Each structure stands twice: as C-alpha cells, then as structure tokens.
Amino acid sequence: MKIALIGATGFVGTAVLNEALNRGHRVTAIARNTGKILIDNENLLLKEADIYNTGEVAAAVTGNDVVVSAFNSGWTNPNIYEDFIRGSESIQAGTKQAGIKRLLVVGGAGSLYIQPDLQLVDSPNFPDEWKRGAQAARDYLNTLKEETDLDWTFLSPAIMLHPGERTGKFRLGTENPVFGENGQAEISVEDMAVAIVNELENNQFIKKRFTLGY
Numbered sequence: 001m002k003i004a005l006i007g008a009t010g011f012v013g014t015a016v017l018n019e020a021l022n023r024g025h026r027v028t029a030i031a032r033n034t035g036k037i038l039i040d041n042e043n044l045l046l047k048e049a050d051i052y053n054t055g056e057v058a059a060a061v062t063g064n065d066v067v068v069s070a071f072n073s074g075w076t077n078p079n080i081y082e083d084f085i086r087g088s089e090s091i092q093a094g095t096k097q098a099g100i101k102r103l104l105v106v107g108g109a110g111s112l113y114i115q116p117d118l119q120l121v122d123s124p125n126f127p128d129e130w131k132r133g134a135q136a137a138r139d140y141l142n143t144l145k146e147e148t149d150l151d152w153t154f155l156s157p158a159i160m161l162h163p164g165e166r167t168g169k170f171r172l173g174t175e176n177p178v179f180g181e182n183g184q185a186e187i188s189v190e191d192m193a194v195a196i197v198n199e200l201e202n203n204q205f206i207k208k209r210f211t212l213g214y
Contacts, residue, residue: 057094
C-alpha cells in the first residue's frame with residue numbers, strides 16, 4: 001500500500017511511520033521539517049508541506065492510496081482550537097483534491113462517551129490544559145461525520161496514551177473508552193500504530209470512529 005502520512009515527525013506519526021515501513025508499505029512522510037526523520041528505507045519518501053495550504057497538501061499526497069493524518073497543532077499553541085480545525089479541514093480538502101478516497105484521522109479521546117450523554121471532554125475533572133485541543137478534535141469529528149465523498153475513519157486514542165512496547169494485543173471499541181482490568185483506559189503509542197495500520201489494511205471502520213485499549 002502507498003500511504004501518505006501527515007505529521008510524520010510527531011509522537012504518533014513516528015510510531016505509525018515505523019509500523020508501516022516494517023510491514024513493507026510505501027510511505028510518503030509529510031511534515032514541516034522532514035530533517036528530523038533519519039530513517040534509511042527504500043520505501044520512504046520525504047515531502048515538506050504547509051498543512052494549512054490545501055494545494056500543498058494535495059500535491060504532497062497525490063499518488064498515494066490512503067492519507068493518514070497524525071496532525072497536531074501543538075499543545076502549547078494558544079490558538080490550538082482554531083489551528084486544529086483549520087489544518088484538519090485543509091487535509092480533508094487536499095485529500096479530495098488529490099483524488100484519494102481513503103482518509104484516517106487520529107483525533108483525541110475527549111469525544112468518547114463516559115456516560116450516555118456525557119463526553120470525556122465535558123466531564124468536570126478533564127484537565128484544563130488539554131481542553132481546547134480535545135474540544136477541537138471533538139468538533140472536527142462532527143464535521144467529518146458529514147463527509148460523504150471520502151471513506152474516512154476517525155481514531156480516538158485511549159485516555160492514557162504513552163510510550164511503551166509493541167505487543168499487538170489490545171481490544172477495540174467504538175464510542176466508549178476501552179477500560180482494562182486495572183480500571184484504566186490506556187494504550188502504548190506503538191500498539192496504537194499497529195491498530196492504525198491494521199485499519200488501513202482491513203477497512204473495518206469506514207465512515208466510523210473507533211478506539212482501543214488493553
């Protein structure tokens with residue numbers, strides 16, 4: 001498969017890049033500064049693009065089978081909400097402009113339902129420093145649900161996403177967090193990358209959101 005990976009130098013993007021290459025897929029790694037990518041692999045192509053420029057996005061992803069957006073507008077960015085929405089919508093438009101049908105977006109856990117009518121981001125103990133970013137991902141998911149031309153998928157990570165090991169063993173869910181026996185909803189970024197590439201290969205959640213956890 002030929003995968004265009006946006007945000008390839010980030011926390012999630014780096015893990016997805018490694019997982020996809022290790023499975024033999026061809027990856028176009030797209031970032032503002034691809035100099036951070038030090039991998040030597042014949043299946044890797046580096047491209048730099050301004051994600052907020054839809055034309056540059058379209059040019060960068062053209063020729064691929066799927067687009068994975070691991071875009072993050074930056075947790076310390078004072079305009080994180082506006083920039084995440086603007087960047088995500090540009091990626092969505094650029095994917096369509098390039099004639100690519102498949103888009104997988106890595107969003108946030110904030111839109112998961114912890115009660116029938118309560119999303120995690122709206123719960124009283126949700127950390128203030130993450131709130132605007134989580135609200136942006138939640139609101140963009142609502143936008144994506146109106147998308148009819150693309151075969152989109154939205155991935156909400158587990159509530160606790162951390163560095164760890166690749167086990168390949170986890171459980172999938174849809175609208176609610178996947179809690180483990182310890183009462184935590186968690187996943188390593190390495191295993192989340194496994195789930196992302198699995199979804200690209202199997203197309204289990206077309207026009208749907210999914211999540212995961214141990």
